[in-house]
Amino acid sequence: MRLQCEASVVSRGLPSAGLRGPGRAARALLSLGRAPGGGGARLLVSTARQRPGSSFQLRENIEQLFTKFVEEGKATLRFKEPAVDVCVSKANASQLKTFLSAVKLAHRGTDEAAFPLRTLVPPKASEVEKPKTRMTIVSRRDYPLTRNFPCSLEHLQASYCKLARVDVRMLSLRSLRKLDLSHNCIKRLPETIGDLACLQELSLQDNRLESFGAALCNSTLQKSLQSLDLSQNKIRALPVEFCRLQELVHLRLDDNLLVRLPFRIGQLSRLRFLSAARNQLPFLPSDFAKLSLENLDLFGNPFEQPSAPDMQLKIPLTLLECSARATVNYRIPYGHHVLPSHLCADLNMAKTCQCGRACLRCFIRTTVTMNLHSVAHTVVLVDNMGGTDAPVLRHFCSLTCYSQFLDRHPQSVQ
Numbered sequence: 290m291r292l293q294c295e296a297s298v299v300s301r302g303l304p305s306a307g308l309r310g311p312g313r314a315a316r317a318l319l320s321l322g323r324a325p326g327g328g329g330a331r332l333l334v335s336t337a338r339q340r341p342g343s344s345f346q347l348r349e350n351i352e353q354l355f356t357k358f359v360e361e362g363k364a365t366l367r368f369k370e371p372a373v374d375v376c377v378s379k380a381n382a383s384q385l386k387t388f389l390s391a392v393k394l395a396h397r398g399t400d401e402a403a404f405p406l407r408t409l410v411p412p413k414a415s416e417v418e419k420p421k422t423r424m425t426i427v428s429r430r431d432y433p434l435t436r437n438f439p440c441s442l443e444h445l446q447a448s449y450c451k452l453a454r455v456d457v458r459m460l461s462l463r464s465l466r467k468l469d470l471s472h473n474c475i476k477r478l479p480e481t482i483g484d485l486a487c488l489q490e491l492s493l494q495d496n497r498l499e500s501f502g503a504a505l506c507n508s509t510l511q512k513s514l515q516s517l518d519l520s521q522n523k524i525r526a527l528p529v530e531f532c533r534l535q536e537l538v539h540l541r542l543d544d545n546l547l548v549r550l551p552f553r554i555g556q557l558s559r560l561r562f563l564s565a566a567r568n569q570l571p572f573l574p575s576d577f578a579k580l581s582l583e584n585l586d587l588f589g590n591p592f593e594q595p596s597a598p599d600m601q602l603k604i605p606l607t608l609l610e611c612s613a614r615a616t617v618n619y620r621i622p623y624g625h626h627v628l629p630s631h632l633c634a635d636l637n638m639a640k641t642c643q644c645g646r647a648c649l650r651c652f653i654r655t656t657v658t659m660n661l662h663s664v665a666h667t668v669v670l671v672d673n674m675g676g677t678d679a680p681v682l683r684h685f686c687s688l689t690c691y692s693q694f695l696d697r698h699p700q701s702v703q
């Protein structure tokens with residue numbers, strides 16, 4: 290029987306001799322078994338520095354077991370001879386309870402037939418070494434083809450490896466917090482990336498991605514992902530569901546083919562750093578004004594000048610428009626079990642007027658100029674002329690709302 294934990298062996302005679310103990314606990318493997326030459330049950334404490342370990346007789350040799358904090362994976366075994374304490378921490382609580390029960394049986398001298406034990410052997414180096422939490426691979430030559438990634442990895446970088454797809458072995462790393470797959474040839478992301486519940490940082494810079502799937506936006510990444518780098522790809526648009534990644538703080542979209550940003554981008558309330566330089570953005574969505582950023586970079590986009598209003602307002606409103614507006618304005622629940630999928634998609638894309646009411650297909654649309662300093666503390670110039678203004682798309686649900694806007698901002702629309 291074996292137990293992975295951190296342990297230290299402390300002699301109770303050291304303080305009286307004016308000596309200090311061995312210091313903090315080290316990663317260890319506790320083994321319960323019999324000595325190679327026979328004899329009673331013994332406890333073997335092995336560490337990376339001392340793999341042969343220290344062995345202690347168990348039968349009638351346990352003075353006391355301290356188990357007050359066993360639910361936290363902690364316990365202390367006090368031996369009579371030698372006068373030492375084996376302090377255990379960071380163990381699996383259920384495994385520790387089972388191990389301590391076996392120690393008690395060995396202490397009582399339970400019959401060998403009822404309590405069979407194996408011969409003690411020194412553990413392998415991999416069993417006592419500290420789990421590897423970080424791996425960096427920056428060439429295809431170093432990429433592991435025949436062995437698995439350590440399951441304890443928290444930070445994995447695999448750059449310049451010419452990967453055409455995400456390695457399925459990476460998707461089983463449940464402790465992964467940072468995944469860097471920059472500078473590869475990946476064209477598509479598997480939906481199972483969303484199963485990495487601890488993933489906080491994802492870098493996909495300089496690949497061949499053409500999309501970022503809606504399934505990823507509906508996954509556990511909603512609650513974990515804080516940093517996303519999609520720069521230097523071939524993405525033309527992000528899905529409506531992208532704005533469900535509401536834990537995002539850093540977002541890089543530079544050097545893509547983006548023709549629009551998610552129109553609900555204002556829902557990313559935690560976003561502080563946004564970079565979407567050198568894309569094909571003609572204007573910004575109306576929700577952009579709701580952002581509160583520290584740093585914003587939109588340099589090199591072909592922003593259009595504010596244009597004349599696009600009148601798509603029909604009077605009287607169609608029945609579809611009236612019912613759609615009522616559904617959104619009164620927050621009436623809907624879904625695919627109630628409405629056809631195309632109507633659900635339309636409702637998800639409903640525009641918001643300046644008055645706060647919704648409009649679906651009947652509206653007045655125009656672009657107005659907004660100074661980007663109103664949403665960001667630090668703004669990179671949007672062009673070589675030193676400008677910090679950009680056109681923002683606005684929708685109005687009625688002539689009344691549009692007229693009121695013109696009265697308040699007569700210079701906004703040209």
